[in-house]
Amino acid sequence: MAEYAIGIDLGTSNSCVAILRDGKIEVLPNTYGDHITASVVSFRENGEILVGNAAKANIIHDPKHTISSSKRLIGRYFFSDEVKKAQAIYSYRIVEGENHGIRIQVRNELYALPEISAMILREMKAIAEANLGQEVRKAVITVPAYFNDNQRQATKDAGRIAGLEVLRILNEPTAAAVAYGFGKGLSQKLAIYDLGGGTFDVSILEIGDDVFEVLSTCGDTFLGGDDFDDRIIDLLADEFLAAEGVNIRSDRYAFEKLKLAAENVKKTLSAQQSAEVRIPDIIDGPDGLPRSLQRVITRDTFASLTQDLVQRTFKVCDEALQQANLIAREIDGVILVGGPTRLPLIRDAVGAYFQKTPKTDVDPDEVVAMGAAIHAASFVAVQAPAPTKASATAGATQSAASASAPAPPPSAFLLDVTPLSLRIGVAGGFAETIIDRNTPVPIEQSRKFGTFQDNQESVKIRVYQGESRTATENEPLGEFEFSGFKRARRGEVEIEVKFEIDSDGIVNVSASEPETGKVASMQIRLSSGLSDDEISNIIAEDRTSRVKTTQATPRPGETRTSAPSASSRPAAPSAAESYPGHSDDLDLGADDLAQEIVLLDSEPTLDLESSSSDGLDIVDGDLPSDLPDLEMDSGTESEEEDLFAPVGTDLSKGRP
Amino acid sequence: MAAIATGEIKALATIIGDLNYYEVLSIAPSADANQIKNAYYEASRKYRPISYLAADAATRLALEEISKRVTEAYTVLRNGRRREAYDELLKSGDQVRMQLVDAQAAAGKKASEEREGKTPNGKRYYALCKADLQRQDYEAALRNLKTALTFEPTNASFKEQIEELKKKVAATKPKVHGYEIR
Structure with a gap:
């Protein structure tokens, strides 16, 4: 039996699952025959958990125990604005968890957001299994392009809890473009206008045959x-x-x-x-x-x-076009994604903005799942013909290998970008850019930093994502300590910090000191999220199995014991996924001057008059102007400022 | 999609740090923007880890290493000014890598140098163009800027501003259909 990998569009309001089989994309219907399933989870008094349309019907009768729009909260900190907004709108209880995380309180139980999302994913998996008549273990799950690393990691965790091997976290607009352009041999520039239930994204892509290159992506996670x-x-x-x-x-x-x-x-x-x-x-x-x-x-x-909301989406479009170095008229096609784009008011406005009638031949609710399914299929497709690889290793030419094999299915190469700038915290409460937004991935970049004080023993590497030079205005991704270098005068210890975004979009950071050769590194893990142990516990506790699925299928796995394959082994969380040097939680205590770092000029050969960071400001034009004194004088202490609190003194920029 | 021997991949990964960006993309230093893009696409098809899911961990690590350099090369070379700065770096010494932040800073410096013109005549016509812009006479501004470019044919900033102006002129021109009389 063929192994299938599905594509899941885990939406704010609705979710959708699709598969590519026998060269055809199919959107898989639930038992009601619907192609989309409400992303709602309802907890019944008797311990049963309902997911989907049945759960949505419960919103009116039991709003306190029915969780909707959970995607708005996944991967966020409890102190974020989105949480306050959600507390005002939703009737379910949102409480603070460990490490400033969020928990949903249902009667006497606490649920983490990835657990709620896992219940929805489990339902989507069940829908696929009911349609395919066999177990499904692998999936590509989509997220808004503008999701930060925390939100992506949390979504990945949700997949793990749901018993899925997450092949890739794929951006929704990219998925939509793939679904639109797959196998057509197009050569076009596309704009994907994605207005979902809770987020708005726009991506500009260039399709060249089988390559889907994202030129830029911009978004607003507070608009939907x-x-x-x-x-x-x-x-x-x-x-x-x-x-x-x-x-x-x-x-x-x-x-x-x-x-x-x-x-x-x-x-x-x-x-x-x-x-x-x-x-x-x-x-x-x-x-x-x-x-x-x-x-x-x-x-x-x-x-x-709603006029102002529509206008807000076009401000984001302006930004995306500018980043892609294009103007609206140069776009060959516009694809609409998300249920709200069915509104004539939006269709007309988008048409006027791009001076092009948006494509309507793809269903805005299904196109993302379809693209995810295509991408998912390419993972299982290339994995199958192992002998080809062996012969290639032996030095056989590709033409010889492909002559015997049937024509390969059309492929899609996705060249994506990182949606948000990656930054590192430096003395004075600032965050220096290491990787600019809309830089293609995978990528590796490094910069040199120096100690801030004489005889400093350690430095704290704090990683942020966002577009502000003020550290606290960005999303903190994590931090780790680096020590063990020689003691010296301020600025004399040189520390090289290497940032890496791999093909999966996962951020790795390492620090090294060339003189001693000492290295510390970490894979950035969601700092407010679940630790590996917690995820293992959640999987062991298996609360998601209380989901009362309406999908008419025997428990998968039992039906196919006759077809043993490597993939039928349980998807146990891999023990290898513990990270060295990982500091468990954000240190929310007072900022420690003894651990600050400052930026060193990294390329003196270029003989720059201005510091490279200043130069960047001018070129980009999208960063706030450099007003260090003003920003640092603000002595007001807000809740957010406590996190990685600024130094709060009149330090100059800290350049030694 | 060409399947490449894993040995070859590993060998490439060990030396890719020493290759300059043109070598990474297998293109001539004179390659134009289209050739750079195509080379990037070609290299992505060849080395994306997704093409080698069955490969061993070491090979996949090597692919990741290659892919990162390929992206880096493309990101620097696709932008005219970053590329110029990189070419200067190549000429000046033994470095083959340029951090994007530095490339961007160097590009920004170049841009500000070029913006107002480098030759007396270039500067003069640029000033005229600016005056036209203040009066919002985009067509006159475009003419003057084009003249300025004839004195500094390699001025990328002029070229860029001309493109911008062309768009502006096109956008402000009333749309008159052939059969319409206004």
Whole structure:
């Protein structure tokens, strides 16, 4: 039996699973016959866990124990804005976990976000298994292009918990482009406009035959279809409050009803000029008598409510085009991804912006999963013909090897970029760029740093991702300590820090001191996320197996004992995945001047007048202007500043 | 997609650190932008680890090493000014690698030097162009900048600004269809 690898689009609102088999892409339907499944998990009183459409139906009756839009929270810190926003919108309990992580509290149990996502992934896996009639172990899972390393790692963890071998974390727009251009032999520049439930991304790609090169990718992780719903919710709730004197928001049950109604209005407006909301007896008035909500919303009303949101997406498009060195007219085709792009209001605006009618021949809800499936298939396809490799090793020419083999399936080479700049924290609360955003990966870069104080014993290497020169305005990815070098005057110890983003998009950082040859390195692991031990415990505890799947399939694995293969062994977490030099958690204590580092001029041969970092500012133009004094004088201590707190003194830039 | 012997991959990985970016991409130092891009695509097809999933760990590590150098070479060479800075670095000594941040800084320095012109006539026509821009007369600005370029034919900044201006002129020109009379 052939081994299959599936593609899963793990969406904020809905998820989708697809497979490439016999040269055809199929989107696999769930038992209801739907191609998409709601990304909702509901915990029932009796311990059962519902996932998908059944769970979504539970939102109204049991909003406190029904988790939706969990993708908005995965891989985030508890102190992030997104958490505060989610706490205001969602009825389920979001609490703080270890290392500033997030946990969802359901009755007496705490769940980590990857665990919730794993339940959805498990359901998608079950859907695939029901359709294919055999076990599925391998998958490519997609994420928004603008996801940072923390969010990617957490998604990968979710796959592991769900019992999947995650072949690759693939960017959604890249997947969409692959689904669109695969096997067509195109030579085009494409824009992928991806407005999902919770995120917005735009990517500019160049397709040259079988190569899919991402030229740039930009995004806004705080903008999505949900925000369009919110505008309708606000309108209805505010009007109702003014007319009836009751705030629907104050009643969880009524509010959930309103949220569903708003989502329906949005969907109806895709097909009709107006939509009517009618919720009888939604809430009791001040006099104790029930009040009903009734309101007609036209496309025009909706357009004016959401105009600024649409404009925000075009600011991101401007940025992406600029980074790709193109103008809108040079784009050959525009592909829409995500349910909200069905809105005529968005289609028209996108068409006007790119001066091109967007392609509508691919379903915006399915295109990402399809692209992921194509990519997944290339992993199992190349793995199969082992003899070919052996003959190649023996020195046989490729033509000889391919003559005997059937024509190879069309392939897709993905050349992706890193969406966010990688930075390192230096004295004064700054973050110096090591790898700029939109740099192709895999890539390795290094810079030289010096100690900040005389006789310094150790340095702390702090890694950030983001576009700000102020360290705390970026996402902290992790940190580690490096020590054991000779003691010397400040700046005299030279430390080379090497950043590496591998083909999987995973960040590795190492520090070395040439004089002693000492090296310390770490693979950046989500600092607020789950440790390997925790993941192993979660897998052992197997709470995700309480998921009551509606997919009509016998427990996979049992049915295919007759077909033993190397892949049927359990996907136990590999013990090799523990990282040397990994410091478990972020040190949130006071910043330690004794561990600071400063940037050294790394290429004196170039004889730069200005320091290289200053030069970068000018060239890029997208970084805040260099105002070290101002930034450092701000002595206010916010919660966020406590993390990697700035030095808070009037140190000059720290160049020795 | 050519399957390459693993021995060859490992051998390449050990020496790739000593190759200059042109050698990494197997192109001539005179290669144009298209040739650079094609070479990058070709090298990616050849060395992407996804083509060798069945290979042993050492081979995959070697592929990763090669892929990283290929990307680095492409990232420096695809940008005209970074490439110029790199060419100077190659000429000046024994270094074959350039950190992107440094390449970018050098490119930025070059850009600011070039922006206003390097020859008296180039400077003069650039000043005229700037004055036109203030009056938002993009067509006149374009003409003057093109003249400036004739005095400094290698000025990449002028070339870039001309492209920008062309786009601006095209964008501001009212769209008049052939059959329409306004």
